[in-house]
Amino acid sequence: MTSTATLRERQCTPQQDALSDAQVTALLPLLDGWQRDHQSITRTFSFPDYVATLAFVNAIAPMIHEQDHHPELTVTYNRCVVRYNTHSVNDGKGGLSDNDFICAARIDAIYQQAA
Ligand SMILES: C[C@H](O)[C@H](O)[C@H]1CNC2=NC(N)=NC(=O)C2=N1
Incomplete structure (x- = not known):
């Protein structure tokens, strides 16, 4: 079983195989504030103003x-919605x-460092 720390230290590699629903369900709690939306994961980050966003x-x-x-x-005045999916899987x-x-775990770490 992987951890949040392990996840954010890993490197992306070419992917052909999608994760199963069970794998997604197991990984999601390792991330901070991310949700599954069909074949994507998303998180909304909030900021004081546009420059900070x-x-x-x-x-x-x-x-x-x-x-x-x-x-x-998706960038608006005080929010950035980050949506990730992988184009190459599922044929x-x-x-x-x-x-x-x-990448979601890496983004969480960058956001925490800046806070
Ligand atoms: C060749 C190159 O690695 C691919 O086109 C990358 C680029 N960026 C990508 N970004 C995302 N979100 N999904 C992908 O499958 C993807 N593939």
């Missing part, structure tokens, strides 16, 4: 680039993979 986006960008795993980001139809949980 954009600073968060800039803080997570190098990790996203380094891991080559890119979330959908290209998309779904959840280890990469989504690795």
